[in-house]
Amino acid sequence: MDKNKKKFDVWHVITISLIALYALFLLYPLFCILKESIIANGKFTVEYFIEFFSKSYYFETLINSFVVSVCATVVTLIIGVPLAYFYNMYEIKGKSIIQIIIILCCMSAPFIGAYSWILLLGRSGLLTNLIKSLTGFTMPSIYGFKGILLVLSLQLYPLVFLYVSGALKNIDNSLLEASENMGCSGVRRFFKIIVPLCMPTILASTLLVFMRAFADFGTPLLIGEGYKTFPVEIYNQYFGEVGTNHNFAAAISVIAIIITAIIFLAQKWASNHYSFKMNSLHSVERKKAHGISNILMHIYVYFIVGIAFLPQIYVMYTSFLKTRGYIFVGGYSLDSYKRIAGDLWNAIGNTFLIGGIALIFIIVVAILIAYLVVRRRNLMNNIIDTLSMVPYIIPGSVVGIALVIAFNRPPLVLTGSAIIMIIALIIRRLPYTIRSSVAILQQIPMTVEEAAISLGCSKLQAFFKVTVPMMANGILSGAILSWVTIITELSTAIILYNRSTITLTLSIYVQVSRGSYGTAAAYATVLNLITILSLLIFMKLSKTKEIAF
Structure with a gap:
């Protein structure tokens, strides 16, 4: 009886879990947006396409x-x-x-x-x-x-x-x-x-x-x-x-x-x-x-x-100009930075909290998908690979609207929360880390894992203890691109945010839309400094002086 009993395969469970997550947070929202485009007052119609x-x-x-x-x-x-x-x-x-x-x-x-x-x-x-x-x-x-x-x-x-x-x-x-x-x-x-x-x-x-x-x-x-x-x-x-x-x-x-x-x-x-x-x-x-x-x-x-x-140099420069109301006047000061001081830490905190949580999930999921795509090729894993690239080709505003339509009513209400922003960022920015992780894993021979397994490691242990460290540079390259695009995301965030989840990028946009260019420049300067710091940390960790995709 034990011989006929199938051995538990954790990767099979991971495959099914990933497909379920993509079905819930990608396919279902896209279906909802399709439904809303062709159903009006409970009836099928194509009038909106004709109107366009x-x-x-x-x-x-x-x-x-x-x-x-x-x-x-x-x-x-x-x-x-x-x-x-x-x-x-x-x-x-x-x-x-x-x-x-x-x-x-x-x-x-x-x-x-x-x-x-x-x-x-x-x-x-x-x-x-x-x-x-x-x-x-x-x-x-x-x-x-x-x-x-x-x-x-x-x-x-x-x-x-x-x-x-x-x-x-x-x-x-x-x-x-x-x-x-x-x-x-x-x-x-x-x-x-x-x-x-x-x-x-x-x-x-x-x-x-x-x-x-x-x-x-x-x-x-x-x-x-x-x-x-x-x-x-x-x-x-x-x-x-x-x-x-x-x-x-x-x-x-x-x-x-x-x-x-x-x-x-x-x-x-x-x-x-x-x-x-x-x-x-x-x-x-x-x-x-x-x-x-x-x-x-x-x-x-x-x-x-x-x-x-x-333009970036000039934005940094204008952040130190004196302002009277919304107008730049002669001289220099830190007035713009003083005005944003109350809201700045909230925006920075949201940027790092929402973006950081999204990045952690992106890295973990990208590693798992890379393994499934490269090491365990089959129909279901090919489906995951294809689904992972769908957000790559969809405008951010469409992703944002799809999520709002899908999750603004019971049984799962997420609209207005930080969770829906995190989900949107994961969906949108995951392809970058997946592609770089897949590329680096394809260059690592399977014999490395087989040697670890022969020494007593399980397949899961061999992958995470041996292969993943060897993938570090590829994962890091994709992660830095994902991270920087996360902290500068606007098209999806502007649809999903509220006052309690406002980020640095959204703060800049709000100030620009109000015509408050001094405070917008101050926010933009802070965001640029965070971006520069992120790149320097990446170059230090990867021990490289040059970056290429």
Whole structure:
């Protein structure tokens, strides 16, 4: 009888538990949002979908999101790919500081960039007034399409830089030497050798940039003015001050899910088409450029990085300016910091408490899913892998609304609590740590665990005591990306928060929306300092001077 009795398998229990959790906190909310889009007054209807496509105003928001996302993606590729090439192939002075600045550019909340550029190039902006007083020339308006494109491009090009930097590190230097011996060098080598070798990674970064641009909520809300985009319209339909239509908001959300899913599948097909493996026996060695090429290269790197980081420097600067009410006046003071002192610790506490709890769950769940996907491949674990990527392609505002619809009534009421914010952050930011954990686990041979098992460890002990420590760098890389995106999250948080769960990012947004730029700058400076500290801790723990995805 004992022989026929199946041995208890803890991993099978973990698989079922994860599927159940995804069913409850992801599939059920998405089903609720689908139901609300097609059921009105107890009857089936598609009138909200017809209304969206029949009225030019609503359809234009979709076109606007597409146009600005495609343009931002193209610009980030034009900026990011050459920047990664110069940085990894040649000696650039101050490269360590440059990389930290590049990372900070993409790690800050996107709408902070929009707010910063308004302070610089807005109607009464610093540079706008300076240029007009010196030359008499009136700068073109920063608001609308141009402003959104500027902010998103400078915000998201670091993602391309980091992804392509990772790919360049995997190129074998002997390939480049061989191409150079055959007369293929310089610009020709870049397009003929480097770009094709990096194509899978370039496509991956293209998807990430497009999704981030398409789902961005804060930037078009602050700087878009009349240029309405998809996420903003979803928010307005659900929480607008003029009037709300929850069924219509749900219909727009379903359209967003379908569109992003199509884009994701197209990118996945393209990635598979260009898929190949590279093993770098001899890593690329940086060379020192000479003459005019060296000068132009440094000018390009410093100019791009400087322009992208300028808004953050100016925000930090304005946080120390004297203010009278909402207006900046001459001189410097700590008035803005004094005004936020009462609420600052509450916002910091919520940021670390909510974000910290979410990050702990993210790390644990990511490790478990990585093991199931790599070591125990089967249908159920493939389903978990697929479900884990769904939030990666859904706009944050859609996730937030779906959770509100699903959990605002018995038997499980979570709306308005910190728990629903934690769940949203786990769902949204888990894919980053999963992907980096899977990537590192695939490089660790199974024989390591088998040796531990042969010495008396159980499969679970062998994984957690032997394999997980070997995965540390991969887990840490994903965790830092998850953490920084957690503390700068806006699109989901703005739908789910209340006064008792307000975070630093939400505090910045509230102050900007009130026109209190001094206190907003003070909050933003504190958030930037926390981001810098997080990156420094990561680099210290991982014992690396360079970061690449």
